[in-house]
Amino acid sequence: METSGQIPVIDISGPDSEAETAKQLIDAAATHGFVYIKNQGKDIPVEAIENMFNLSKAFFTSPIEEKEPCKITENIGDFKEAMNFGEFVDGKAQQPLSPALVDHEAELDQFHKYCHDMMLKILTLFAIGLKIDQEAGGSEWFSSRHQGGPSGCTLRLLHYPSIPPESDYQPDVDIRAGAHSDYGSITLLFQRPGQPGLEIIPPETRTKERNFGPTAAWTPVPVIPPGTENDPSPPILVNIGDLLSHWTKNYFKSTVHRVVFPKDGKRGGEDRYSIAYFGHPVGSTVLVPIPSEIVKSLDGGNANGVKAMTADEHLMNRLKATYLGMYRDGEDEKVAAA
Ligand SMILES: O=C(O)CCC(=O)C(=O)O
Numbered sequence: 442m443e444t445s446g447q448i449p450v451i452d453i454s455g456p457d458s459e460a461e462t463a464k465q466l467i468d469a470a471a472t473h474g475f476v477y478i479k480n481q482g483k484d485i486p487v488e489a490i491e492n493m494f495n496l497s498k499a500f501f502t503s504p505i506e507e508k509e510p511c512k513i514t515e516n517i518g519d520f521k522e523a524m525n526f527g528e529f530v531d532g533k534a535q536q537p538l539s540p541a542l543v544d545h546e547a548e549l550d551q552f553h554k555y556c557h558d559m560m561l562k563i564l565t566l567f568a569i570g571l572k573i574d575q576e577a578g579g580s581e582w583f584s585s586r587h588q589g590g591p592s593g594c595t596l597r598l599l600h601y602p603s604i605p606p607e608s609d610y611q612p613d614v615d616i617r618a619g620a621h622s623d624y625g626s627i628t629l630l631f632q633r634p635g636q637p638g639l640e641i642i643p644p645e646t647r648t649k650e651r652n653f654g655p656t657a658a659w660t661p662v663p664v665i666p667p668g669t670e671n672d673p674s675p676p677i678l679v680n681i682g683d684l685l686s687h688w689t690k691n692y693f694k695s696t697v698h699r700v701v702f703p704k705d706g707k708r709g710g711e712d713r714y715s716i717a718y719f720g721h722p723v724g725s726t727v728l729v730p731i732p733s734e735i736v737k738s739l740d741g742g743n744a745n746g747v748k749a750m751t752a753d754e755h756l757m758n759r760l761k762a763t764y765l766g767m768y769r770d771g772e773d774e775k776v777a778a779a
């Protein structure tokens with residue numbers, strides 16, 4: 442295992458035993474809430490990732506009239522555009538596809554599946570690492586709850602435009618994506634060489650006051666951490682979402698992150714493209730206590746007599762908290778996961 446700054450780089454398809462890899466993964470989830478998964482094309486083919494970024498660029502550089510009908514989510518104040526794809530049904534997107542994407546539905550569906558499979562592999566390792574009772578489901582305990590029904594799983598293409606040099610943006614104030622944590626189980630994040638900007642607040646420095654402002658301990662997360670320079674594609678960043686943090690009684694950390702303009706280099710920065718996959722359990726999954734001695738021994742979690750909520754209820758609560766004011770009943774599909 443290599444470490445970068447703090448966030449470890451783990452090869453989940455490498456020579457280490459499953460038990461050893463699982464231990465490394467849960468330690469990273471518990472300490473940092475973020476982990477790099479070394480990417481040698483064994484889990485997701487490198488060409489499939491390249492192809493997705495090419496499609497993303499073709500989509501975002503297409504004329505606004507073509508993009509607009511496809512519901513691009515916008516966060517007021519953020520310099521970004523995003524395109525979300527919910528789950529495909531029988532290979533079909535459940536939303537209109539713009540001309541740049543319409544002939545690529547099968548590739549988008551396939552990429553959704555690659556990400557889902559990689560999520561299941563990581564969740565299996567988490568269950569092994571947490572030593573979940575064999576009679577209760579063992580290594581399948583999480584993964585079985587992420588298959589077989591509709592869920593909030595979302596694939597998101599992101600584009601952060603560079604700012605023209607003559608514009609009046611303020612590099613210290615303006616932001617590409619504001620401070621937030623993700624909502625679901627785990628997120629996979631794909632980044633491009635030469636397009637940095639992600640920053641985290643390491644969980645150990647996160648204050649009780651929940652200071653997510655400019656004075657918080659923002660720490661850059663490099664696209665290519667040491668030891669991965671010669672890999673065919675940058676490592677895939679995996680981070681824990683609020684649901685899995687809640688489910689593990691905060692053993693796994695849901696780490697606050699944001700995306701900033703590069704501090705050096707061209708004023709206004711280069712364009713940044715990223716791709717995120719937000720993994721969620723099947724919506725009807727009840728978030729019952731995890732049958733793991735490691736988790737049981739922690740304080741907190743479901744109080745006796747309190748009905749455990751479902752994954753859907755958890756997501757709705759998080760959406761309501763985020764979009765307070767903006768949120769209107771029945772509009773949850775439009776915002777999906779953050
Ligand atoms: O673009 C990135 O690197 C991060 C995006 C992100 O955090 C999100 O969409 O939740």
Ligand SMILES: [Fe+2]
Pocket residue numbers: 621622623698779
């Ligand atoms: Fe995020």
